[in-house]
């Protein structure tokens with residue numbers, strides 16, 4: 497949203513006249529001499545230190561990203577990773593001809609993910625990097641839709657549909673809207689907060705392009721039972737019903753499960769899984785924006801979706817919504833894989849899960865709260881107020897925590913559990929046991945204030961997934 501009315505410089509002439517040598521950092525009244533551009537370019541340039549300092553200072557209003565327990569997105573990387581990313585900031589990912597080594601590194605990351613996700617033939621990896629999981633999901637959804645069109649013929653009287661739980665991230669609603677696919681949403685029910693196998697199979701028909709299964713859910717961090725969903729779809733096909741592929745939205749979990757749950761079968765080991773996406777910038781431990789999508793084999797990605805672009809003398813296959821895109825994040829992903837290796841990734845993810853399970857247990861032990869998930873799948877958990885709490889609600893807790901600097905979203909669950917309002921904590925690398933102790937202390941203070949009536953006690957928030 498634009499803020500109108502540029503602030504007029506009040507001291508510029510006086511300053512120019514005095515030639516104030518402190519007119520940059522040391523001048524406490526610096527911004528009175530500058531016309532901060534809110535809606536129009538200023539007439540003249542300003543020195544780089546001035547532009548830097550004033551924008552840097554404004555950004556302090558964003559609060560501390562490390563205390564943001566709402567986001568799944570990486571908020572800390574090592575200085576060496578930052579240096580490498582700064583060095584490759586000028587590389588355009590699409591210019592594979594000009595930056596062949598960046599392209600080779602992207603392919604190494606894809607091969608590493610193909611290995612982690614058990615692609616049947618690792619010698620032919622079909623996949624690409626993206627700006628994040630949303631773009632990756634769009635591409636995977638398009639492939640599913642195109643495969644359905646091929647199967648059924650381009651019959652304008654038929655309408656494709658996609659089956660998913662009400663807990664899917666908003667990118668799937670976007671996909672359905674943008675690509676004119678009917679969303680078949682399975683509502684939550686009772687204590688089932690994500691997609692169940694029977695519910696998924698019951699909604700499939702000959703026009704179902706696929707089932708989306710989420711590992712794990714944005715709403716509460718739980719893993720959906722991908723193997724059971726696959727088994728229910730196997731059974732449906734065996735009974736003569738439609739043969740429906742699965743896309744696993746592993747935005748977060750596809751970077752957790754390979755390290756912490758190696759025996760959980762959720763990936764290409766299931767023949768029904770056609771494609772998988774993950775966010776490099778979530779538990780892939782890279783600053784935003786990088787995502788990944790892989791198909792089980794070349795057949796799962798209709799060839800006509802892949803453009804062969806003749807670009808400055810080279811021919812390159814691309815499947816993407818964007819054209820130009822920064823290369824730095826892909827380099828950051830490779831740094832993380834290279835630096836940590838399998839055991840390092842396992843240690844980092846385990847540390848996040850340990851903090852999540854221990855914090856969820858301690859919050860659950862408070863008489864005022866009930867944990868809905870325990871942080872033992874994604875290092876993420878949701879909790880709500882106990883039945884005997886009536887005078888205040890989760891929204892007041894979220895507001896109270898904000899006053900202590902913590903950002904913890906409060907929101908109601910989707911249908912059919914819109915009656916249930918929760919708080920969610922995302923434990924990421926860098927949120928240590930020490931910080932979790934301090935968070936718990938602040939949560940106890942917020943509760944004490946609410947119980948004594950010292951703080952506003954109810955009210956909704958505008959949090960969106």
Ligand SMILES: Cc1ncc(COP(=O)(O)O)c(C=O)c1O
Pocket residue numbers: 568627628629630631633665667710711712713714745746747748775787
């Ligand atoms: C399950 C799931 N899918 C997709 C997304 C969208 O991911 P991105 O922000 O990388 O576009 C998210 C983001 O939270 C998510 O949790």
